[in-house]
Amino acid sequence: MKNYQYLTSGILESYLLGLVSEDEKQEVERLAATDPEIQAQLQELELDIERHFLENAVPPPPALKYTILEQINKTEIKKWGTEKDDQSKQKDSDKSSDKPNYIDVEVDDTHIRVHKYWRPAFIAVFVLSKIFLILGLYYYFKSSSLEQEINRLKATTEQAAPTLPKQTQ
Amino acid sequence: MAYGIILQIIPDPNLAQQALVSLFASPQIEQCLASPSNSPACAIIRLARAKALDVNRVSSSAIGAVFPEQSHVEDGNMGKYIFDLSFNQGYELPAIAERLKISYVDAMKSMRDYFKYLRRP
Numbered sequence: 001m002k003n004y005q006y007l008t009s010g011i012l013e014s015y016l017l018g019l020v021s022e023d024e025k026q027e028v029e030r031l032a033a034t035d036p037e038i039q040a041q042l043q044e045l046e047l048d049i050e051r052h053f054l055e056n057a058v059p060p061p062p063a064l065k066y067t068i069l070e071q072i073n074k075t076e077i078k079k080w081g082t083e084k085d086d087q088s089k090q091k092d093s094d095k096s097s098d099k100p101n102y103i104d105v106e107v108d109d110t111h112i113r114v115h116k117y118w119r120p121a122f123i124a125v126f127v128l129s130k131i132f133l134i135l136g137l138y139y140y141f142k143s144s145s146l147e148q149e150i151n152r153l154k155a156t157t158e159q160a161a162p163t164l165p166k167q168t169q
Numbered sequence: 170m171a172y173g174i175i176l177q178i179i180p181d182p183n184l185a186q187q188a189l190v191s192l193f194a195s196p197q198i199e200q201c202l203a204s205p206s207n208s209p210a211c212a213i214i215r216l217a218r219a220k221a222l223d224v225n226r227v228s229s230s231a232i233g234a235v236f237p238e239q240s241h242v243e244d245g246n247m248g249k250y251i252f253d254l255s256f257n258q259g260y261e262l263p264a265i266a267e268r269l270k271i272s273y274v275d276a277m278k279s280m281r282d283y284f285k286y287l288r289r290p
Binding site: 008009010011013014016017018019020021043045046048049050052053054056057058059060061064067068071072074 | 170172173174176186189190191193194208210211214215218219255256261262274277278279280281282284287288
């Protein structure tokens with residue numbers, strides 16, 4: 001009976017929407033931890049509230065996604081910088097006179113973002129490297145075949161050379 | 170979902186977008202989503218509301234400026250009206266109950282009835 005009154009009092013809906021006071025919030029959390037009925041009711045209400053807000057959802061402008069990602073990146077760098085600031089303060093003070101003040105950025109993912117001009121630059125470098133490789137191989141084989149030809153001619157000349165004086169005598 | 174909630178509270182799209190960016194860049198969102206006790210959707214709803222109310226408060230100082238009169242409200246719309254005052258405008262439930270001359274329990278029950286009405290297929 002007490003549970004029914006509590007479940008129908010509206011406090012659970014208010015709690016899920018963040019409309020209750022701190023005391024009421026703690027009370028709901030305490031009761032939900034001990035009472036499975038309240039916990040089940042909370043889960044059901046969560047789904048209903050989620051469904052309601054999803055049905056009335058408005059998509060933000062697509063360009064806003066990039067602004068949010070940019071802002072998150074800025075915040076991450078700032079946060080990381082603040083955390084590391086205290087640790088490296090002593091180290092920095094020793095080195096700051098010699099080196100410029102760079103910010104070390106720690107990236108969790110394995111992807112990097114580069115300027116779009118890197119793609120044609122990479123393709124150009126790749127094609128040029130292939131051309132130079134082919135040219136290198138061509139001239140290598142050409143020079144080795146020429147060397148073989150020279151050696152062959154030398155051998156022929158050496159073979160022919162001792163007979164010449166005899167013929168002249 | 171978060172943008173829809175923010176727009177309910179801040180009708181100006183520019184301010185609403187500002188609030189959305191600020192919401193997703195805030196450290197609280199990480200904490201809320203990491204917490205195992207809360208559902209992520211409800212955590213985002215609460216945070217989006219709090220952020221929108223903050224932005225609204227700073228931009229227009231609307232809270233406490235005008236409290237709509239009860240005479241405009243029909244009995245059938247009481248739940249919706251209380252929900253709007255509480256969720257969208259940021260008034261506290263005891264203050265709403267006092268101004269509407271109803272008990273705190275009735276104010277919360279009206280909210281519940283409004284949600285029951287919304288849940289109807």
